Amino acid sequence: MKMPAPDAAILADQAAIAAALADIVPDGVIADAAGLSPYGSDGLTMYAQSPLAVVLPRTTDQVARVLAWCHQRGVKVVARGSGTSLSGGALPLADGIVLGMSRFNRILDVDYDQRIAVVQPGVTNLAVSQAVAHRGFYYAPDPSSQIACSIGGNVAENAGGVHCLKYGTTSPNLLGVELVLIDGTVLRLGGAGMEQPGLDLLGLVCGSEGLLGVVTEATVRILPKPATARALLMGFPSVAAAGDCVAAIIAAGIIPAGLEMMDAPAIRAAEDFVHAGYPTDVAALMIAEADGTPAQVEDQLAQISAIALGHGCTHLKESRDEAERLLFWAGRKAAFPAVGRIASDYYCVDGTIPRRALGQVLTEISAIVARHGLAVANVFHAGDGNLHPLVMYDASRPGQTEAAEQAGAEILKACVDAGGVLTGEHGVGVEKRDLMPHQFSATDLDVQSRLKCAFDAKGLLNPGKLFPTLSRCAEMNAMHVHGGRLPHAHLPRF
Template identity: 60%
Template sequence: MNVSMAEPIAPDLSALAARFRQVLPLECVVTDAVSRKPFETDAQTMHRQMPGIVVLPETVAQVAEVLKLCRDFGVPVVPRGAGTGLSGGATPVPGGVLLAMTKFNRILDVDYANRCVVAQPGVTNLGITKAVEDDGFYYAPDPSSQIACTIGGNVAQNSGGVHCLKYGLTVNNILGVELVTMDGEVLRIGGKHLDPEGYDLLSIITGSEGLLGVITEVTVRILPKPETVRALLVSFNSIEAGGACVADVIASGIIPAGMEMMDRITIDAVEEYCAPGYPADAAAILICELDGPAAEVDYLIGQVTAIATRNGAIGVRASQSEEERLLFWLGRKSAFPAAAKMKPDYYVLDGTIPRNKLAPVLARIGEMSRASGLTIANVFHVGDGNLHPLILYDANVPGEMEAAEHLGHDILRLCVSVGGVLTGEHGVGTEKRDLMPEMFTDLDMQQQQRLKCAFDPGQHLNPGKVFPTLHRCAELGAMHIHRGRTAFPELPRF
């Protein structure tokens, strides 16, 4: 969408902006179009929308005031971290407020004895690891945007990374949050202890995509750095052989720190881009990373090498130095920018499938790609079945973006049809919202929306995300008595 730079703030928001200026420093309330423009999209750039007002609060009390004012004015509000999300979770809502949390950028407490860090939500994911790495610790989830993405955004999206198979997603690595509700109430959930008290609200706030409350503080678990990390670079002459190898590794009782696979198209693209020296004859390559005590890693390198050979690997290299390990990863980490060299635009998908469906699903994706005329490069977290097909297109060619989106949605439907899910780590947001019925019935989604109603009955917080149909909370709360007051006759009594 093109937005005129001269576009004035919508008239009905002027009064709200004036109230914001009473509770926030003047520079924290942004109303001119030029300054609002950078906030019109997150990293899901297919969807753009100018926010009505941008606010950048500096304190928890200010966040609470902003939310209460939005509620009182009936204006929707969208929270945002660094805007690196890939599903449109931070896309502004027309005529709404964008609440940017970037000023909350301090680490509050590093507590090694309890193995946790307390951070404000605007601290970057990598910033947490940087704060503790000199003392031999790190924060495990490592989304590829970790240099820029914020821990608050990670909580909102339940972000993953390449090490989820062994270390889990964000939800498995946090202990507590401070959350401000739409009523301006500040709630503390969890802390430095391990068990939840009462309902485990932390597990649904994580991954709630900014629909339940605004995170103002996060307590994360940190882990001691593994003694050793080594990687294997394995090549296969078919994706099927690679998939079978992965299944055998896991069936043998080994849980690698990460298992990543790339297809031929991606290998060619990254060789062109950064020349990591991947085998020229492989249909697929697998990077298998093993971490832990040195004796264990060396032993497992041997085990996985044997399994790979049994599964017809045409090449196996074990990293002999940290330098070589990073070289193995260089190609994988460059896959997205390398794809961007092949075509001006790409659309990245995020479906997860059961591992044993890998070969048929990839074959079908290949057919769909040929039928649509759009090239697809496949990189995936093969250990946990999380696919990232990259659909290459050129937005300047009329109809190509729509075709890419259409093809992407068909691929996600395919993932669901084999027992998989729409999104493994990027979130639903606006991008996959209308596909939710592929996975969930109306009743499934209504039950999720009732949770939203418990937190935000007026539905002011990030409306229009995740759920394809907006139901009023009063409607969701109504009791429908289908069977009248008839007793319950059929069931046997004991």
């Protein structure tokens, strides 16, 4: 993975830069090798790079001053939440600081009448739900890493989870942010209301992978917990039959709270690990969850059961109680570590496809992985078409890491070729950066990436992520002058 060449002058100035930043955040600058090492990687551990320094601010004012200083001095900045990104979004740069937001760890306000929580970005996803649980509320987006991942990171990545199909990813659940631009400007976008005037800058910032600004506060929607939830376990003789069943459920007008699928290798790995009671003689296993009032849940599960039986379901089991519902999920949620038990390393790929292409794409995935001499287990957010092939490899064997990377890239290209996209919920980061031209034309990428010039014309925030190349902002910002005069000279210009 090629990153921008480090600036030798910045590297040589490390001590002075750390000292200047320590003036702004006296107890929060790390610049020694041992102290920096925990920050070298995020959840995509294939890549590591020690940063120039780590700065751990406590206040928005400190963030604004650090960013303004870096802007003035030309120092790159990688913002980091809990460092759980699976796409290398928080991978440091040798000549850049890591701005760690872990000290922004307070829930500032909860308003049950307006059903909102105002939180600092370092608060973990799960902590929001825990803080409002005593009043019967929760925060809906639930990435698998929710015990550790931060709200700030969720906003940066527009993080998803297993309940996205019904409740949406982070963006629909985010009402406002306080955002600090690289020049130190503090903006508030949105808030306790449900619509902001003018351009939807909140929508643009959510999922922008740390390239546009640093979030120092977020206002999120909280929801009353459904009265009850029950899950169905369904086994199918083929992945294609299970895929058809998913399509039939959606076409029947049912949006389950969760609709997950696993293939045979993933089922066996999970069952051996968790003993969730999964049938190991089926080719595909689906978990459907219904939530709501008992009448809603009963009605929906009856409809799903009927559709499943009509699609060749050979194994059907409904959770009898909350313990069994959690057991059904335990296997699915432990699928990653379960695969980790049978393979020394695994690489989690994240693409989305139209659901109808499921059978075809899974066949292609098997062929791609076999071609590289590797094995794969598939877990799948079936309801919204989001695939997670887990490519198994052994990093200690020469060439296997590269083979896994290559297989992952080919899988993502296959997703795009089937009408899908490179990433459903993990983000582009460094991982999929160089694949962007496979999904977008040069113009498409240029139109997107030039927006960075409005926020960060010097390209200091998280460079080397998301886009293979960035627009040159100086050129973009030059006014087009025709015949020596500015068009529409009466209009206000920035």
